[in-house]
Amino acid sequence: MNATLDILVKTELKICTEVSLKIEQCFLVKDPKTRITRVYSHAHALAQSRNWILRNYPDVELISVSSTAEAAKKVTREDFAAAVASEVAAKIYSLYILQKGIQESKENFTRFFVLGKILTKPTGHDKTSLLFTIKDKVGTLYNVLGIFNKNNVNLMKIESRPTKKKHGNICFLLILMVILKSKIYQTC
Numbered sequence: 499m500n501a502t503l504d505i506l507v508k509t510e511l512k513i514c515t516e517v518s519l520k521i522e523q524c525f526l527v528k529d530p531k532t533r534i535t536r537v538y539s540h541a542h543a544l545a546q547s548r549n550w551i552l553r554n555y556p557d558v559e560l561i562s563v564s565s566t567a568e569a570a571k572k573v574t575r576e577d578f579a580a581a582v583a584s585e586v587a588a589k590i591y592s593l594y595i596l597q598k599g600i601q602e603s604k605e606n607f608t609r610f611f612v613l614g615k616i617l618t619k620p621t622g623h624d625k626t627s628l629l630f631t632i633k634d635k636v637g638t639l640y641n642v643l644g645i646f647n648k649n650n651v652n653l654m655k656i657e658s659r660p661t662k663k664k665h666g667n668i669c670f671l672l673i674l675m676v677i678l679k680s681k682i683y684q685t686c
Contacts, residue, residue, distance in 0.1 A: 506613075506629050513627045514614040521608050523547045523566075523601040525554075526581045526593040528573050536561055538569035539582035542608075543601075547582050550600040555580075625654065630670055639670070 506513070523543055527534065536559040537544070537551055543566050544551075551558065558580075563569050566583035570591045573581045581593070588595050611627075632638045646653055658670050 511613040521606045525597040535578040543582045546601040
C-alpha cells in the first residue's frame with residue numbers, strides 16, 4: 499500500500515477500480531527432500547500462514563521479503579529454503595508445492611487498485627477513495643474525519659503516509675462506502 503500511496507501523491511493517475519482476488523498460500527521448495535531451515539515470503543503471507551509453518555517446521559527462520567514472487571525466486575537460488583507463495587509462483591519458478599492452502603483463513607482475499615487516467619462510470623455499488631494531505635497540527639485529522647461522521651459516511655479504511663515533500667505533511671487515503679455527490683465532499 500505504501501508504494502501505491504507514493505505513486506498517487508506524485509501522479510495524475512486515479513484509482514479507477516479495485517480487484518479482489520482470493521489468495522491461497524502454498525509452501526514451495528526447490529527439492530522436496532531437503533531439510534528446511536528458513537522460509538521466505540512477504541510479511542502478510544508469513545502472518546497468514548504462521549501457525550501452519552510453526553506446526554510443521556517449528557525451528558525455521560522466517561524471513562520477510564518484498565513479495566511472494568521474490569520469495570519464490572530466492573528459493574531457486576538457495577538450499578534449505580522454502581517460500582510461502584502462490585501456485586502460479588511455483589509454476590513460474592519450477593518449484594514443488596509441498597502443501598496448498600496453508601493460510602489461516604480460507605476466505606483470504608487481497609484487494610488491488612487499478613490505476614489509470616480515465617475514471618470509470620458509476621455502477622451503483624461503488625466505493626469512493628479520497629487522497630488528501632494535512633498539516634501536522636493538533637486536531638486537523640479529527641476535524642476532517644468529523645465531517646464524515648456528521649454526514650453518516652462509512653469510512654471503510656484509512657491509510658497514512660508522509661508526503662516526502664515537506665516535513666510534517668502527511669498524506670491520507672480514505673476509502674468510503676458511498677458515492678459522493680454532496681458539495682461538502684468535493685472540497686476535501
